[in-house]
Amino acid sequence: xSAPQTLHPARLLMVMVLVTGAMFMEILDGTIITTAxxxxxxxxxxxxxxxxxxxxxxxxxxxxxxxxxxxxxxxxGARTIFALAITLFTASSALCGGAQxxxxxxxxxxxxxxxxxxxxxxxxxxxLRYTPKEKLMAAMSNLVWPALVAxxxxxxxxxxxxxxxxxxxxxxxxxxxxxxxxxxxxxVVPQVREVESRPFDWPGFLLCGAGTFAxxxxxxxxxxxxxxxxxxxxxxxxxxxxxxxxHFRRAATPMLDLSSYAIPTFRVSLGGGSLLRMSIGSAPFLxxxxxxxxxxxDAFHSGLLVLALFAGNLGIKSITTRILRxxxxxxxxxxxxxxxxxxxxxxxxLQPGTPVAVTVILLAIGGMSRSMEFTTLSTLAFSDVPKxxxxxxxxxxxxxxxxxxxxxxxxxxxxxxxxxxxxxHFDLRASGxxxxxxxxxxxxxxxxxxxxxxxxxxxxxxxFVDRPT
Numbered sequence: 001x002s003a004p005q006t007l008h009p010a011r012l013l014m015v016m017v018l019v020t021g022a023m024f025m026e027i028l029d030g031t032i033i034t035t036a037x038x039x040x041x042x043x044x045x046x047x048x049x050x051x052x053x054x055x056x057x058x059x060x061x062x063x064x065x066x067x068x069x070x071x072x073x074x075x076x077g078a079r080t081i082f083a084l085a086i087t088l089f090t091a092s093s094a095l096c097g098g099a100q101x102x103x104x105x106x107x108x109x110x111x112x113x114x115x116x117x118x119x120x121x122x123x124x125x126x127x128l129r130y131t132p133k134e135k136l137m138a139a140m141s142n143l144v145w146p147a148l149v150a151x152x153x154x155x156x157x158x159x160x161x162x163x164x165x166x167x168x169x170x171x172x173x174x175x176x177x178x179x180x181x182x183x184x185x186x187x188v189v190p191q192v193r194e195v196e197s198r199p200f201d202w203p204g205f206l207l208c209g210a211g212t213f214a215x216x217x218x219x220x221x222x223x224x225x226x227x228x229x230x231x232x233x234x235x236x237x238x239x240x241x242x243x244x245x246x247h248f249r250r251a252a253t254p255m256l257d258l259s260s261y262a263i264p265t266f267r268v269s270l271g272g273g274s275l276l277r278m279s280i281g282s283a284p285f286l287x288x289x290x291x292x293x294x295x296x297x298d299a300f301h302s303g304l305l306v307l308a309l310f311a312g313n314l315g316i317k318s319i320t321t322r323i324l325r326x327x328x329x330x331x332x333x334x335x336x337x338x339x340x341x342x343x344x345x346x347x348x349x350l351q352p353g354t355p356v357a358v359t360v361i362l363l364a365i366g367g368m369s370r371s372m373e374f375t376t377l378s379t380l381a382f383s384d385v386p387k388x389x390x391x392x393x394x395x396x397x398x399x400x401x402x403x404x405x406x407x408x409x410x411x412x413x414x415x416x417x418x419x420x421x422x423x424x425h426f427d428l429r430a431s432g433x434x435x436x437x438x439x440x441x442x443x444x445x446x447x448x449x450x451x452x453x454x455x456x457x458x459x460x461x462x463x464f465v466d467r468p469t
Contacts, residue, residue: 007130007190014188015130019123020142022086022181025174026116027150029093030058032158036167043167044102056220057106061113063216063402064209067256068200069121070395075197078126079189081118086185089115090178097171121398126189128382128390137464140379141320147378147401148313148371151284156303201255204247208255208399211240215403219410226417256399257392260385265329265461266393269381272452274404276377279446280340280370281405282412283309286438287347287363289416294432295352308360312367320375321465329383329461333376333453339369341450344443348436383464415441 007015033040073081092111099105124143131139161169215237221230248254260266284306291302324332343366350359385393415438423433430436 011188012130014184015123015190016127016139016142018181018184018188019120019127020146021177022082022123023120023143024146024150025089025177025181026062026120027146028154028157029112029116029174030062030150030154032154032161032170033167036158036162036170039162039167040105044099044105046102056217058109058113058116059220059402059406060213060216061110062117063212063399063406065114065117066121066398066402067208067212067395068205069118069398070125070391071198071200071255072118073122073125074391075200077191078122079185079191082122082126082189083182083185085115085119085122086178086182088112089119090175090182093171093174093178097168121394123189124398125391125394128394129387130190136382137324137379138321140382141317141375144371144375144378145313145317148374149310151281152306152310152313155284155288156307159303198253201251201253204244204251204255207240207244207247211237211242211244212399212403213237214240216406219406222410222414226414256396257389258396260389260393260396263384264456265380265384266382266397268452268456269377270397270400272449273377273381274400274407275449275452276337276340276373276446277401277404278408278411279344279442279449280373281408282415282442283344283347283366283370285409285412286416286435286442290347290350290432290435290439294435296431305356305359305363308363309367309370312364312369313371315364316368316371317375320372323372324376324379324465328459329376329380329465330453330456330458332372333380333456334450336369336372336376337446337450337453339365340373341443341446343369344439344446347439348443350432350436352431379464380461383461411442411445412438415439 089112092108092115096105096108099108127139158170214233218230218233218237248256248258287306288302291297291305346362381397416434418441419434419437422437
């Protein structure tokens with residue numbers, strides 16, 4: 001039997017804090033070990049390059065199992081699945097910290113990814129279902145910041161913990177946090193489930209899972225180098241996902257109901273919005289590399305500069321809703337998108353001799369526009385989705401977002417590779433020229449993503465923020 005669809009505001013706030021914290025943990029764990037790979041490789045007697053599969057396996061598990069999260073929550077109850085996911089995430093984190101072999105560590109990272117795939121979408125589903133429509137925009141805005149902050153804080157935080165405490169503490173620290181989250185989950189998360197259960201869509205799950213696995217594997221391989229295997233994986237992945245989409249459209253009880261894609265606001269958030277997320281999400285990947293490999297800065301100096309993005313993200317959060325209420329979704333999406341494009345392109349002008357103040361201001365502006373665009377796209381996606389369709393829309397949005405996250409890193413890597421080819425062809429010798437060209441490349445992709453936003457009708461989604469007329 002389904003639980004009541006209202007919660008006391010204080011309890012709903014506690015659920016919001018819990019879900020946001022869980023999202024932060026899940027996203028942070030995808031990037032925090034990157035700076036610890038050399039130290040971990042030494043412990044396992046392997047190389048840092050080979051150990052990078054520990055990052056890939058985690059992200060692959062997320063991508064494969066996220067589509068099934070909605071059905072599992074509907075079938076067994078949100079509190080049950082959320083609690084089990086937190087338990088599995090915490091236990092696998094503790095075991096990761098104590099792992100003595102690479103094979104055991106890799107298995108545990110896959111388990112962590114499966115737990116994250118259940119934990120985050122199910123938590124967001126609870127927020128979407130129980131938050132009153134008039135407060136949903138603010139709630140969704142709060143759920144955006146982990147996706148903005150965690151990728152920026154992950155590498156420097158991971159480096160600090162590894163240097164001062166050892167890489168195993170990257171995982172041990174999840175244990176007390178996980179236990180606290182579990183206690184909070186059992187206390188405040190409602191046991192909501194669908195009244196009528198539907199059969200599990202095995203063909204859809206297998207097609208979508210295999211397609212996602214192949215596509216993400218191909219994109220991951222493209223970061224290192226493009227070859228026949230990389231192209232084949234991407235082609236097979238896209239082909240299987242195409243077959244999966246066809247299946248979802250025809251199946252009586254599909255794992256992912258694609259009807260939400262017919263809603264213009266949801267379609268724009270997934271279509272052009274994915275290109276924008278990919279481009280904007282590439283900045284935390286490109287900037288540290290450009291500062292260190294291109295300009296010769298040390299890791300500490302580079303990390304401090306990148307934190308300007310984080311400062312910009314936080315600086316705009318308090319007025320994001322007011323800006324949307326004042327101007328409306330479509331104008332903010334377009335004009336703030338233009339600022340995003342320009343801030344990405346402006347990174348191509350940075351040089352080793354650029355004054356620190358100028359660099360910090362540019363990155364802070366980029367962080368503010370980045371935060372604004374992420375929030376606008378993420379809240380716009382659910383502005384017109386009816387409550388009965390929230391579960392399917394959430395699963396589709398989470399799946400596409402995970403693929404876009406991986407594709408964003410690939411996009412940045414391809415931009416750097418293209419930058420090197422262009423620099424060699426035209427004999428360009430400026431410091432960091434390959435990374436600077438890459439910023440122009442990703443800025444162009446972001447500009448293409450804005451075309452979709454321009455197709456939105458005037459006033460689209462404005463009811464979601466109670467915009468005055």
